[in-house]
Amino acid sequence: MARIAAFLALMLMAGPAAADDISPDRAVRLEHLVLQDCGSCHGLTRKGGLGSPLTREALGGADPHAIAGIILDGLPGTAMPPWRPLLTETEALWIANYLLEEPAK
């Protein structure tokens, strides 16, 4: 959580990205990515594994831009990889909002 707070400061200048630019098609594929490929470290149910839990409760209302920042740049020195080579900022923000809103399955 401390990390997320620290990230906030950085992200303030980034400005809001519109997550609704994601097509329904792309949204389906992003959800699949979260469940399956984030899931290989964070668990299919997002309850954690090698990576920390990513449930709504665990993220506790963190700023979506801060979460998107972690997704894009990873957490250096840990096993959390940077997804910037594979995801756009809009997509990362969509995932962040998904994690914050969608109950774990």
Added chain:
Amino acid sequence: MTLIAPLSRRVVVGLAATAMLALAAAPVRAETPCCATGDLGLIVERATGSLVVVDQSERAAIGRIEGLGDLSHASLVYSPDERYAFVFGRDGGLTKVDILAQTVVKRVVQAGNSIGGAISDDGRLVAVSNYEPGGVRVFDTDTLDMVADIPTGSKTVGLVDAPGRRFVFSLWDAGETWIADLSGPMPKITKLTGIGTNPYDGLITGDGRTYIAGLFGEDGLVRIDLWAEEPEPRRILPHYGRGREKLPVYKMPHLEGWALAGDQFVLPAVGQHEVLWMDARDFREVARTPTHGQPVFAMARPGGRQVWVNFAHPLNDTIQVIDSQSHEIVHELKPGPAVLHMEFTARGTEVWVSVRDADRVDVYDAATFEKLGEIAAKSPSGIFFTARAHKIGL
């Protein structure tokens, strides 16, 4: 239909055999099962918490066992008689299933979050390694009653069985390897500290002698000679990254007891798109093969002539086959989206490949690479043939 046919044919054959036995006035037990399990296997369906029971000779599914909880990152081991499997689920579930009856025999949820398990050499104990609470718990294979609790205070990975009713495992957070000896009335724990930063998985060789842990936080691996009077960690393949920048790792590689190819080990690099070849006697690097992506599994075909490698997201639609003598890639396959696991038949004639996002397991001829068949399975991950029952470390 294929679900039923092979089994019922067996029943008929079995009945005929039983009838002959009866004629010969041998004692017949009515409950004698119709078939043996030697060419059966289980495929994990990770999203639905189920297992498909497969018949290798028929290349077909013969049933499904359901109700196993969260099977993302699940693995399993077999009882010595190859009838029961012990399945380790992500949600801490430990489930004993009967392959012949295709039922769940017993299920306990023994922790909050687990990562794998092992069965003791005598088949009496099954051990589970847990992330939460970090440690290893050991259960009686008959009853699934807990017989030992070994908290480590760390996410615990790389759990394998070693000869003499021992288990070996590593501590992700603490950088240690522990050897737990359960041959006496109380577990005896030997702790090896300072093995390296963030061990992510471990393997033991088929002779039960060498434990190898892969390190995520450092360039290199560590080996432990379990035959030594006082086992110590020794660094192997140090600095294999040679100062190059680490590429992102979107899925942790796995180490399994299939790493020995003849007189060399083949091991996935971490953060480099390479597999590393190491002399099995002096543990020196002999070669490296650049690969398509971050290797996840590098599995030697039984006999060791070739090694099949799959890759991490997003390059996980591909398998490369590497010749263990020339270290060259001799074949590349694109089975489909998200190739998660490969399993060889016991003598290495076929390899079965799970293609998660195609909901399919493909069967290939390991020598000609010809596709021999497919089996439908929902979001399949691990494939486990019963021959594993008789291998140390599997």
